[in-house]
Amino acid sequence: MNTTYETVGLAVPQILLPAKDIDLHSWSVIAVDQYTSQPEYWQQVALHTGDNPSTLHLVLPEVYLNSQGNDKEINQINQNMNTYLSAGILRKTSPGFVLIDRSTPINPSRKGLLVALDLEQYDFSAASQSLIRATEGTVLDRLPPRVKIRQDAPLEVPHILILIDDPQKTVIEPLFDKTADFEKIYDFDLMQGGGHITGWHIQQLSVLDAVANALAHLAERDLFQKKYNTDKNKGTLLYAAGDGNHSLASAKTHWENIKQTAKASDLATHPARYALVELVNIHDEGVIFEPIHRVVFNVDTDEFLADIAKEGVEVLQFDHVKALQKEKKRLEGSIKTLSEDAPAMQFIPFLTYTGHGMLVFRTPTHTLPVGSLQKLLDKLAKKHNNMEIDYIHGKDVVSELASKKDNIGFYLPPMNKNDLFRTIIHDGPLPRKTFSMGEAEEKRYYLESRIIKPLP
Secondary structure, eight states: OOTHHHHTTEEOOOOEEEOTTSOHHHHOOBOTTSSTTOHHHHHHHHHHHTTSOOGGGGSOOGGGOOTTOOHHHHHHHHHHHHHHHHTTSEEEOOSOEEEEEEEOSSOSOEEEEEEEEEGGGEEOSTTOOSSEEESBOOOGGGHHHHHHHHHTOSEEOOOOEEEEOOTTOOSSGGGGGGGGGSEEEEEEEOSTTOOEEEEEEEOOHHHHHHHHHHHHHHTOHHHHHHHHTOOTTSOOOOEEEEEOHHHHHHHHHHHHHHHTTSOGGGTTTOGGGEEEEEEEETTSTTOOEEEEEEEEESSOHHHHHHHHHHTTOEEEEESSHHHHHHHHHHHHHHHTTSOTTSOOOEEEEEEETTEEEEEEESSOSSSSHHHHHHHHHHHHHTTOTTOEEEEEESHHHHHHHHTSTTOEEEOOOOOOGGGHHHHHHHHOSBOTTOEEESOGGGSOBOOOBEEOSOOO
């Protein structure tokens, strides 16, 4: 294989798929970091899959994570993986990429390409200049349970979406003109309103090489520096983790742990050196950045809002949402009268069981509203000991949760996706949970897998 693959951190994986007689509708379930405050969703998934072969039995939904460590569940997952391998429930394919077209009730098409990326080219630290980077600040406390799941697992079952910045659509999109040349390996409806997914297996070396070459062109230094107006001190960013930041960071941590004891001669080809990911072009019409809202649980709402006001944030409350919208519009209009040097005010509507309100940050602490709010919540969490924060996709879910006593829901605005790469290159990772690629039901479903542990 030519050295271009190594240069762009790319590898051609041997993917495992369910045996051909497996019901894919029951097999494929949504990413475990979704519906974390809605256990009823996962109960419905469990009822739907039953004892049928399913990726539900190979993953641990985060709604069930607990402080005791989930050892029993993790051991069962490892046992299930070994059973699926030995019983022929999973089948090996020839090395290749998978071209993917996903549709949902919200979005008619999101195109992707399943590949393996080299974790040696990935660094999730805030100062990272690596080829593969995090898009959000990595919360180190979130890694240990994920690493524990991976450390003895023979398989990885990924939900990671990696963004590339390809405005001319040179990497993924041309492959859809050649689908007649590729083997269609799945084509089915996803459960729980997840839409439809179709996949084609790409094995032809000339096509694989064309993908590597197109990625290499995107990473050319002169092009990169001109595109993002950078100097030679900025490292090339080719891949940005869109979804699954902490899953990718866990894979990296696991790999670094392996390197401590593995033979040097085994490192270059060790399967855990690579992570199975789906590449998605940020310029794909199906890539829509949705905000990730915040819901705060277990607080006296009046006391909590009073503490927010003590931090210099204006707290406005309204009898109905129309009054909120009118005041927000008025304040947004007033920004135009301020000097250009004045920091732009930020407005974050909220809801409690008693009614609507809005936070006004007249002197924001971050360039993004989500950053100002997150800093505020992190500070208040030190005072409110029982306080919990969850990160919610979709306004309807926020409204449902925030309408209950002792909860507050904060509604955040979306981020412009065209600013993502430039922001990361110049400013580093965004505040955690800044954006979501689509709504919850549009997240990646588990389907393919790959061996990450040398088998006897």
